[in-house]
Amino acid sequence: MEITECKKEDFPLLNKYLPAVKDRHIWRYGIQDTNRGVYLVAWEKEKPVGLLVLIYDGVGVEGSTNLIIGCADIKYLYVHDDSRRQGIAEALINEAIDHSLKRGYKMIGLLVDKKNIIAKNLYQKLGFKNSDHGDYPGTNIEIVDGKEVRTKVIAEYWHKDIA
Numbered sequence: 001m002e003i004t005e006c007k008k009e010d011f012p013l014l015n016k017y018l019p020a021v022k023d024r025h026i027w028r029y030g031i032q033d034t035n036r037g038v039y040l041v042a043w044e045k046e047k048p049v050g051l052l053v054l055i056y057d058g059v060g061v062e063g064s065t066n067l068i069i070g071c072a073d074i075k076y077l078y079v080h081d082d083s084r085r086q087g088i089a090e091a092l093i094n095e096a097i098d099h100s101l102k103r104g105y106k107m108i109g110l111l112v113d114k115k116n117i118i119a120k121n122l123y124q125k126l127g128f129k130n131s132d133h134g135d136y137p138g139t140n141i142e143i144v145d146g147k148e149v150r151t152k153v154i155a156e157y158w159h160k161d162i163a
Contacts, residue, residue, distance in 0.1 A: 001049070001088060003095045006032060006039035010048065014041070017048050018080060019143045028053045028076065037075070038099050042088050050079035052092040054099055054108075068131065068159055072100035074110035093126060097162050109159035111136060120158075128158040 006014075006029050014025050031037040031053060042050035053076040074096055079088045100108050109131065112119050136155045141148060 001086075001091060002043045003040055003091060004043065006041050006051075010041060013046075014048050014051070018051060018078065019146070031055060031075075038096075040092055040095055040099075042079070042083075042092055044083065048080075049083040050077075050088040050092055052077045052096055054096045056100075056103055056105070068107060068109055068157070070105070071107040071109045071159055072096070072103070072105040074108065077110070089122060090126065097160075101162055106161060106163040107159055108162055109157055111138065111155040112158055113140065113153045113155050115153070123158050123160075126160065128160040131157045131159045133157045 006025075008029065011025055011029075014020070028039045028051075032039045037053060037055040040052045040054065041048050042052075052074060055073045055075050074093070077089060077092060079092075097108055110123070110128070112123060114135070133156075136157060138153050138155050140151045140153045142151070143149070
């Protein structure tokens with residue numbers, strides 16, 4: 001597996017293998033293109049299998065859910081169903097931590113659905129902890145059978161000290 005920063009020429013393969021809500025790959029790339037963060041893509045044999053969007057100091061940045069000033073914010077983490085439980089999410093998070101450290105951040109955080117026990121177990125294993133900022137209502141957006149499906153969720157903000 002290889003992890004790279006997203007490039008415009010990656011869009012056709014991202015749209016083919018990791019379909020997103022209309023123009024979402026472009027929006028994510030725009031965060032990186034304007035130096036507000038980085039859009040990481042995990043590749044397996046030239047096929048994208050996962051992605052992560054990291055927003056630098058996300059407090060007040062459009063699209064950010066960060067609740068802690070001076071904390072890099074993992075805005076979006078996704079691994080294709082066929083590639084889960086292979087260490088891809090962990091590798092993407094570790095790459096995001098490396099990017100955060102290079103920019104001088106001492107903390108990284110993310111929102112996690114309170115009901116997503118698998119994700120919470122992974123984040124706990126990686127040293128994240130609940131920031132105790134209370135519940136954060138949100139919407140999970142997925143593409144199912146080519147259609148956008150929105151689900152209301154209640155999330156928690158978790159963080160990890162990295163320096």
